Amino acid sequence: MYRLISAVILALTLNAPCHAIPTDLADQRLREILADVRCLVCQNQSLLDSTAPLALDLRNQIRGMIAADQSNxxxxxxxxxxxxxxxxxxxxxxxxxxxxxxxxILLILIVITGLWTTTRRSNGETRCQD
Known part of the structure; x- marks a missing residue:
């Protein structure tokens, strides 16, 4: 009896990690995809953060696509x-x-150019006053 119980416990513990790893990887993939996708209903929220009904439907659809082994x-x-x-x-x-x-990129270049010309003008004015 002791051997039978030991064999059952061993079989269950060896089998459990095999099923846990794909679920964890699938959940991680799901979270990554949902964080990259914008909610179409909510302003500036990802599907991961949104509670809108459309977001819930899209989450379930993406979960099904991951289960069907579709790539990101x-x-x-x-x-x-x-x-x-x-x-x-x-x-x-x-x-x-x-x-x-x-x-x-254009906005950054405009700001840098504006700062550069402003500092050049102010440096030129202080030199004339001395």
Whole structure:
């Protein structure tokens, strides 16, 4: 009897980690994807943070796609085909999104140029006063 109980306990403990690892990896993948996808209903919230009914439906759909062994790229492609590039927090660089990528760089260059010209002018004025 002792051997039978030991064998059952051994079989159960050896089997448990095999099922826990894919679930943890699937949950981690789900959280990563949900954090990268914008909620279409809520302003500035990811699907991970949103409680809107549409977000819950999309979460369940993405969970099903992960269970069907679809890659992250396939899931992102499905979402962008259905909802457009707006759904991604990190949209790809293409002709329709180039303004999103170029505008911050241009603003930084404008600020640096403005600061540089302001400091040059103020340094020139102090030299003349001395």
């Amino acid at each position: 790229d396939q899931i992102h492609e499905f979402l962008t085909e259905r909802y457009g590039d707006f759904v991604l927090y990190d949209p790809p660089f293409k002709s329709t999104t180039w303004v999103l990528w170029i505008t911050p």
